Amino acid sequence: MAATAQGRNVIGGLSGRPEVGQLEHLREEARQERHRPEAERDAMRQERDQERQARTKAETTAATQVTAAETRLQVTRKNLQQARHQLVAAQAATGLALPELIDLSRDLGDGVRGVALPGAGIEVVARHPDGTVVLYHQNTRMGLGDPEHAPAHGRALAAAILAVSPARP
CATH class of the missing domain: 1.20.5 (Single alpha-helices involved in coiled-coils or other helix-helix interfaces)
Structure with missing residues (x-):
């Protein structure tokens, strides 16, 4: 209580x-x-x-x-x-x-950028991440020298192609 x-x-x-x-x-x-x-x-x-x-x-x-x-x-x-x-x-x-306009920055995979040239004999012209310039023809790779010299070789090849191409098609 x-x-x-x-x-x-x-x-x-x-x-x-x-x-x-x-x-x-x-x-x-x-x-x-x-x-x-x-x-x-x-x-x-x-x-x-x-x-x-x-x-x-x-x-x-x-x-x-x-x-x-x-x-x-x-x-x-x-x-x-x-x-x-x-x-x-x-x-x-x-x-x-x-020629027709070409996409000059096409991503070809694995960091490779290049140009596809359908029907031109050379199917692809590519620049690899290490700087090498490579031509591809029928799945055959043709490098334009080592990475240091590839840009100069590429310009020389372009100049040679222009030199031997006729002025008018």
């Missing part, structure tokens, strides 16, 4: 009833506990809304960038087409015939 009386004494004073200040404090704690889930939900909603806004902004920015890139691509294609028409007109006016 003494323990019970002591317990009441701690909680509510000697009379066994809670004091008014303690009661108000307990009510406030209960009210805060009831509102805590609401506050957490509100914070989560606000965070979700911010994430949606950020995602929408990112999607809008990406769409704008894609549209701008597509527009630049269209302009570049149109300019290239105009340049090709001008080239054809210049060739017709001068009687000069140039």
